[in-house]
Amino acid sequence: MKAEKCFLFGNGSYKAAEKMVPVGIIVHSTGADNPTLKRYVQPSDDDPDRVALLEKLGVNRYGNSWNRASVKKSAHFFIGKLADGSVGTVQTLPTDICCWGCGRGKKGSYNYAPHAHIQFEICEDGLDDREYFTAVYNEAVKLCAELCREYSLSPSSVISHREAAKLGYASNHADIDHWLRKFRLTMADFRRDVAKLTDPYTEYRVVRRDNLSKIARKHKTTVARIVALNSDRYPTLKSNPGLIRVGWVLKLDRV
Ligand SMILES: [Zn+2]
Numbered sequence: 001m002k003a004e005k006c007f008l009f010g011n012g013s014y015k016a017a018e019k020m021v022p023v024g025i026i027v028h029s030t031g032a033d034n035p036t037l038k039r040y041v042q043p044s045d046d047d048p049d050r051v052a053l054l055e056k057l058g059v060n061r062y063g064n065s066w067n068r069a070s071v072k073k074s075a076h077f078f079i080g081k082l083a084d085g086s087v088g089t090v091q092t093l094p095t096d097i098c099c100w101g102c103g104r105g106k107k108g109s110y111n112y113a114p115h116a117h118i119q120f121e122i123c124e125d126g127l128d129d130r131e132y133f134t135a136v137y138n139e140a141v142k143l144c145a146e147l148c149r150e151y152s153l154s155p156s157s158v159i160s161h162r163e164a165a166k167l168g169y170a171s172n173h174a175d176i177d178h179w180l181r182k183f184r185l186t187m188a189d190f191r192r193d194v195a196k197l198t199d200p201y202t203e204y205r206v207v208r209r210d211n212l213s214k215i216a217r218k219h220k221t222t223v224a225r226i227v228a229l230n231s232d233r234y235p236t237l238k239s240n241p242g243l244i245r246v247g248w249v250l251k252l253d254r255v
Contacts, residue, residue, distance in 0.1 A: 003077060003089040003143070006053050008067040009044040011093075013074040018098040020116035024157035025144055026102055026164055027190070028075060028121045029176040035125040035132060037080040040066045041090050057090070058083035066092070074099040079139050080123030087135040089120075089143055095151075102164050103171025110169040117164075118147055127179050137183075141190065145197035155195040160187050196254050201229075206248040212241055220255045229253075 008014055030040065038058035042065035043050045066074060075092060076099050082088045093099050101119030102110050110117045120143065122136050144158050162177045164170035180186055204215060212223045223241055229251045231238045244250075 003091045004053070004056060005091045006041050006043050006047070006049075006057065007094070008041070008065075008074060008092045009047070010067045010069055011071060011074045012069050013098060013100045014093060015069070016098070018112065019096060020098045020113055022095060022116060022118045022147075022151050022153065023114070024110070024117045024153060024159060025147055026110060026117045026119040026159055026161055026170070027140060027144070027176050027187075028101060028119060028161045028173075029124045029179050030121050031173075031175060032124060033126050035081045035123045037078055037082060037088070037090055037123060038065070040080070040121065040123065041078050041092055042067050056082055056088075072100060075101050075119050075121040077118075077120035077143060078123065079120065079136050079143070081132075087132070087139055089139055095147075102161055102169070103173075105165055105168040105170050105172075107168030110164050115169060117159075118151070122176065122179075124179065127182050130183065133179070133183055137185075137190075141193045141197065144190075144194045148194065148198050155191050155198055158187075158191050158194055160190075163187060192254075200254055201251050202254045204250045204252050206244050206246055206250065208246055210244060210246075212244060215250065215252075219252050221253055226250060226252065 036058060038060045041057055042060050043053040044067060047053065076095055077089055077091050079089050095118050098111050098116055099119050100111055108115065122140055125132050148155055160177050161170055161173045161175045165172050177187060212226055216223050216226055227237045227241050234248060236243060
């Protein structure tokens with residue numbers, strides 16, 4: 001995935017340019033029924049790529065994008081509908097400067113060092129269209145997996161605005177859990193999907209009375225697959241899959 005760049009040079013957080021090193025990622029959604037990226041993201045007048053970007057994003061005729069000094073909020077990325085109706089990701093701030101994304105809680109703010117998070121907004125629609133939800137969800141998972149790899153972050157450091165608020169480092173908002181809930185998902189599901197992309201394997205330590213078919217059943221895989229993944233480490237598995245020892249650490253597909 002290659003995110004298009006349309007930096008919001010006119011936004012106050014871009015001008016403030018407070019430096020940050022990310023320690024995690026916050027997932028937001030916009031809280032208004034408008035899935036188009038052009039609502040929030042428009043190039044500056046002097047952006048050398050202005051024409052191409054407007055073609056890609058579409059033109060906001062209301063002049064109310066977030067590329068204005070009077071808008072006291074920002075995000076590093078936006079996910080939503082491009083002009084052609086497809087779902088895409090646009091980077092709106094460099095990831096080494098703070099965005100004004102999550103406000104402040106009683107303990108402080110994840111906008112700033114030493115807790116600064118990369119933050120992105122998903123453009124909400126009416127929250128009832130499964131096709132749009134699935135497209136932006138998958139795009140968001142991919143974005144997080146890439147950022148985790150790039151900045152050596154753990155998928156467990158990906159949280160929602162709501163979770164950041166509960167921890168005391170953000171304003172009291174419900175995003176994006178309220179949207180996930182409509183499709184019977186949670187942030188735990190989201191993090192698991194990010195983890196699947198960053199590391200498709202998980203580990204299992206053999207305990208007393210385990211056998212391979214029991215482990216396979218429990219982890220929704222097959223004995224043959226476990227043998228294939230682990231016979232380099234435990235060569236006897238090939239000749240005798242019936243024999244496993246307590247304490248062995250088996251590599252399994254993450255499900
Ligand atoms: Zn939010």
